Amino acid sequence: MNTNSTEYRLEGDGASIQSLPKISLHDHLDGGLRPQTLIELADEQGLEVPAADADGLAAWFTEQSNSGSLVEYLKTFDLTTAVMQTRAGLARIAREFVHDLAADGVIYGEIRWAPEQHLARGLTLDEAVEAVQEGLEQGADDVRHQGGGIRTGQLITAMRHADRGLEIAELAVRHRDRGVVGFDIAGAEAGFPASRHRTAFDYLASQFMPVTVHAGEADGLESIRSALFDGRALRLGHGVRIAEDLLIERQDDENTYVSLGPVAQWVRDREIALETSPSSNLQTGAITAWGDELVDHPFDLLYQLGFRVTVNTDNRLQSGTSLTRELALLSDAFGYDLDDLETFQLNAAAAAFLPLDDRDELAELIQDGFDEA
Template structure:
């Protein structure tokens, strides 16, 4: 981890945010590479990189990602995926990814990635999934050897602008007993509604495979509606534009009175988790309708209204962030305290793609860890 834990202490009681038990539901494998590892992997494959120094490369990613556009933001992944085309490359990235989660205080993480983007050097879809799982298991051993507790699952992702949805859904189901816990679609959101992959979602429903869908990030309510109806999504990847279905009726010095449209009402009342990623949402313009600063993010409004909000890093390399840092930024913006942080983690535990008993165990670990903070 490049993050110094001493930088992130909670105002008031001074709690070390990094040491708190956390859950990561929305974190992309190809968005979490260590810059030095990327340089070394590129050198092995004879690929050019924009900077030969790790810190300079880190800065390049952050600069390129601050575009205000999801489409431009996604272009940085051409470089990261290029070094993740071999069994060794995928395993190394996955192993280090888990190590970094552990260092960030994560006790349960779901790693999402799109196997169809990692086949240019001869791997099959199944071989790619197996390579990532091998790296995850090595990373778990590394973290546990340090006396930390962590569990990790794969979210196999299909690219929404391609036509391999059913094939990737079948891949996810094949590996559900070997590390895969759920399915996702990602990529350019606007113009590629979930209905495009309806056959895949029908198949996943028949197999009782949990689904989360990127929706409400680069597109609005129609995309969210499609995720819920066509995709049967149990969680919304980002989902921040659900706030477009809220109407502020009036405000006074102490209160804001809000009415919910039908989609927002459904999402809140059914406790469909919002996988918000504050820094990423600023970089991609997902919250542009409300402003350009973190304090403008609808996160707090959604939280106060009772939505099941969760906090995530999305892409740690592109956003120059960690889950610890995202929590610290939200605390600075909205004055959150330890109880709020605990609520966010309990929300995530309740929404994890795990059996009920395992989710309850996670909740107990979170409560115990916060009681000790």
């Protein structure tokens, strides 16, 4: 799979979307493997894969992921995590991950992953984090040597159905000066609210560690409420079901009149970023309440209402996508132009888990890049 091989250009001015500077906030390490790498690592470890060639394996992932269910979608990760159990494997995957981001025009990427899922072959939690950081740094060095530039940060994820939240939170804090920029919880959302990990979130707050929480994807407003209240989330992973707290009062030929419920009002007014992932949201059924095509996605309504929307890939392998492609799909669906795409990137820069000066620097790089487009 090479999602960068297609040339995506904006209608009208013809700007190349791939060449624009971009920021990726929601991108899973175990959802971004190169199919050929997966095949090679599986062969080294004596594991079977459902297809013998890279194109066939990429097609298998996409087919398996188009289930309309987050639970079924997550089953594809059994295969990817199986080959991510050694230091060398983790480092290689992380290094290639950075190469692929840079090739897609990403200048800053936050890479999330759950170390607790990568201990089957004897690694400790700390060794796993160190291996990924080694790969990320090697990848960034490679990009610099090729005349480019990219910065990355790890988001350490705890699995919400497990009981290791505090342990993983402590892991994140231990590595905060060695590549880790924030904390996340992920996995099956329904039935596993952020409140299950309240002790971990209390600890993270005491350490001033920023938090994003998967919420509003496979569950609704109560999940989002728990992410905000129990998790003190500064961003919402996906968050699209915040649209359930919007009441469309009336529409005419030119305008839609909407009132916001208390949760939506809080998220918008506090500029809590929504880490939307359009293709993934379709695959997992996150937008079923509004339809089953991209044009039905509440993204545009949230954008028009002033929510801090960002565009992400979630899992590039499962969705057969790239950040460039996601932006192109949204542009086709809603008629976005260069200014809109710049707004999405500036939203992401403002929401990045970086110091203010670094976020301002990212914003300047984005503005300069779009001015040159």
